[in-house]
Amino acid sequence: MDDHIYMDYAATTALRKEVFAEMEPYFSENYGNPSSLYGFASESRNAIEISRDQVSKVLKCRRSEIFFTSGGTESNNMAIKGVALKGNNVGHMVTTATEHHANLNSFIQLNDLGWNTTVIGVNPDGTVDPHLVEDALRPETKLVSVMYVNNETGAVNDIEAISSIIKNSSKSSAENVLIHTDAVQAAGKLNLDVNKLGVDMLSISGHKIHAPKGIGILYVKKGTELSPLMTGGGQERSLRSGTENVPSIVGLGVAITLAERERLSQYSTMVGLQKKLIHGVKKIAPEGRLNGHFNSKVPWIVNFSFNGFQGEPLILGLDFKGILASSGSACSSASVEPSHVLMAMGLSRDEAVGSVRFSMGRETTENDVDRTIEALREVLNQLASMST
Numbered sequence: 001m002d003d004h005i006y007m008d009y010a011a012t013t014a015l016r017k018e019v020f021a022e023m024e025p026y027f028s029e030n031y032g033n034p035s036s037l038y039g040f041a042s043e044s045r046n047a048i049e050i051s052r053d054q055v056s057k058v059l060k061c062r063r064s065e066i067f068f069t070s071g072g073t074e075s076n077n078m079a080i081k082g083v084a085l086k087g088n089n090v091g092h093m094v095t096t097a098t099e100h101h102a103n104l105n106s107f108i109q110l111n112d113l114g115w116n117t118t119v120i121g122v123n124p125d126g127t128v129d130p131h132l133v134e135d136a137l138r139p140e141t142k143l144v145s146v147m148y149v150n151n152e153t154g155a156v157n158d159i160e161a162i163s164s165i166i167k168n169s170s171k172s173s174a175e176n177v178l179i180h181t182d183a184v185q186a187a188g189k190l191n192l193d194v195n196k197l198g199v200d201m202l203s204i205s206g207h208k209i210h211a212p213k214g215i216g217i218l219y220v221k222k223g224t225e226l227s228p229l230m231t232g233g234g235q236e237r238s239l240r241s242g243t244e245n246v247p248s249i250v251g252l253g254v255a256i257t258l259a260e261r262e263r264l265s266q267y268s269t270m271v272g273l274q275k276k277l278i279h280g281v282k283k284i285a286p287e288g289r290l291n292g293h294f295n296s297k298v299p300w301i302v303n304f305s306f307n308g309f310q311g312e313p314l315i316l317g318l319d320f321k322g323i324l325a326s327s328g329s330a331c332s333s334a335s336v337e338p339s340h341v342l343m344a345m346g347l348s349r350d351e352a353v354g355s356v357r358f359s360m361g362r363e364t365t366e367n368d369v370d371r372t373i374e375a376l377r378e379v380l381n382q383l384a385s386m387s388t
């Protein structure tokens with residue numbers, strides 16, 4: 001890339017060279033179909049199992065509890081609809097207002113099929129109150145799905161507290177409620193130990209952690225009953241049919257291992273960069289509003305609203321100056337619809353449309369942050385002078 005400054009790591013990340021190096025042989029040398037019987041194919045089969053082992057070490061689970069998918073969207077769909085398809089009757093599910101659309105639209109679809117769904121609101125900092133999750137439980141509740149880290153604001157939900165409150169609830173059949181978390185934005189940032197989190201299912205996407213796009217996993221705790229969305233040749237122990245994407249599976253295993261190894265040192269680097277960015281933005285635009293709270297978010301993601309401005313011209317102005325950021329989530333960044341996440345946090349429509357998300361990553365430097373602040377200052381001044 002030219003001298004652009006990439007401040008959009010939450011949208012996607014570049015494939016790491018070390019990751020690509022491990023993937024490369026599986027494109028044209030070891031290209032066997034893992035399901036074929038001859039010895040040549042065992043190279044592919046083994047590579048998948050090595051990756052499964054790598055992922056399971058990070059999640060601290062059994063290898064057999066890891067299922068490869070095409071990414072975070074599929075993993076969320078598989079968890080939510082997989083539970084719904086398993087039962088004979090429609091039931092009830094709980095989610096939150098700030099989830100990714102991969103989750104929310106699955107709920108809408110189930111709602112159309114007769115399922116009852118409860119979408120609980122969030123605190124002003126974007127986090128979910130675990131007690132509200134318990135309040136939403138009903139005798140017929142089958143699943144609670146709460147994201148670990150929000151993709152727009154970085155807000156962190158206390159999944160451990162949520163699962164513990166559900167498991168210890170005196171409400172009837174609460175102990176049978178399955179818990180899913182979308183950990184797509186948590187991978188490489190927070191602890192993914194599934195036992196500590198107390199979840200039955202957890203989604204991860206490769207392209208947020210320097211693996212390729214189009215690969216992900218769903219962790220499914222042993223004994224969890226799910227119906228497959230993809231039926232066919234019976235791959236992935238019949239839960240996810242389709243010839244495996246071997247190079248990308250290899251890439252995901254390497255990428256998640258590296259991400260976990262670097263997680264804590266990255267965290268402290270990000271704390272410093274976040275501080276610099278927030279202070280810098282506050283200095284040039286004191287009216288700017290930080291969406292989310294310092295103490296309840298990951299430092300990688302910094303989201304500001306600038307009242308009186310629209311996100312789109314801000315993003316385009318920044319792009320013109322070589323800063324790549326985003327407004328709301330990547331999927332909705334081309335539209336002027338206010339972010340559903342910010343609206344759920346209580347922002348007005350005007351505040352919600354004037355938001356910019358800066359998301360940093362392993363190659364972000366202090367100089368990048370300085371240049372971002374300076375570019376933002378210039379863009380805000382230019383846009384303000386155009387509107388007067």
Ligand SMILES: Cc1ncc(COP(=O)(O)O)c(C=O)c1O
Pocket residue numbers: 010011070071072073074076100102147149150151182184185205206207214215216330
């Ligand atoms: C929180 C969250 N969940 C799910 C997804 C979807 O993942 P994928 O792009 O791998 O389908 C994303 C991607 O932006 C995300 O941020």
